Amino acid sequence: MTRIAMLGTGFIGRFYTDSLHGYRSKDKIVSVYSRREESVKKFMADYDVPFGTTNMEEAINRPDVEVVCVSLPNNLHEEAVMLCCKHKKAVMVTKPLGRNAEEGKRMLEAVEKAGIFNGYLEDLVYTPKFLKAHESILSGALGRILWAKSRETHPGPHSEWFWDMEQAGGGCILDLGCHCVEIARTYIGKDIKPIEVMCWADTQVKPIDAEDHAIGLVKYENGAIGQFEVSWTFRGGLDLRDEVMGSEGTIWTNGFLRTGFEMFTTGKGADYVAEKAESNTGWLFPVGDELNELGYNHMFTDMLNAFEQGTQPKETFYDGYVVNAILDAAYRSAKSKLWEPVKLDVWRGKTGFTKDSHLQEYDADHYLVKEEVTHYGAKKLILKNKQTGKISEKIVN
């Protein structure tokens, strides 16, 4: 059994606890911190937690606490992490790690200096569909990854602090882009260096200072391109869709809406349908098991197995820091309207990659451009002469 302190009892603190306690799970929340006394009491009662407090340090610094799970607003992640370093407690932090790379780097350096276990809770690289897709990519089924696009859009977050620049640190680029960037980065290869970002962002609908809609391109050193599409203005629920294109194949995944569960109700007895669902009448798209579909179960299995075995989980503070650095470049680009470099003071992947050759040999004199069987049964080859560059067509019957 791993004994955990939960900091934060809101939206994600409860999803995490549902997953950690799970079905006959061996992990247990033994301490909880929340801002308000009544939230502490309610959480303790709902989850049978023996200790609760409105003092963050008190919740962390208890002898029975082995791992701290930070589920607090973005502006409180650093304070919580520093307290974990002070009391030498293993720590897992929800996304985004920091409000920017400066905060992310300070947290990364602090946990490494303190020598404590650190996990970055990016659930969307642990969904069953993601894990399966990634396995296919690692086995070479898609060849060289050329483009990885990830979209997360919904009608906007549920708590007031998200809408405040100071507390949240940004709008949908930071809140949702962090998921999309890590998804694309993992598909492309986490050891491939992200080098520059081009981003469009605007506040199209909401009366806020931050952006509520953005699209960005992240260029990687090997020539691959990541794309993120994020919005707090999308109507119709939570849209999570990814596309990966490689030299040998393609994967499209739909993570949440219209995934094979469709239901109609007049509204009689209607209640919760799924995260960010905008309606509970008419045709609906419920989700069978949100904890599993959103990756929480596989994420905590990886995190706590690594903690028990003294190894590193798949996602660490280092990954959170790299994501922060990419998003910082996106913010700079949205302002400058130019490609902006990703500033990575700490880089532990490979460097010096060049774009792989895209030339496919056909014979001594030609490269192959394309091969296709037409509807009238002819096999057509499009070839390029190596010397002259001339393109020609050859029919093989």
Ligand SMILES: NC(=O)c1ccc[n+]([C@@H]2O[C@H](COP(=O)([O-])OP(=O)(O)OC[C@H]3O[C@@H](n4cnc5c(N)ncnc54)[C@H](O)[C@@H]3O)[C@@H](O)[C@H]2O)c1
């Ligand atoms: N899929 C995901 O990974 C995912 C989903 C949602 C949120 N998050 C992240 O989780 C963190 C918390 O988000 P949430 O949706 O649970 O928020 P929330 O508003 O629902 O809950 C925030 C919790 O923090 C506590 N808190 C302590 N001090 C606070 C303060 N000064 N102001 C506001 N709350 C305070 C509140 O009591 C509450 O328990 C954020 O970093 C967010 O980005 C991650």
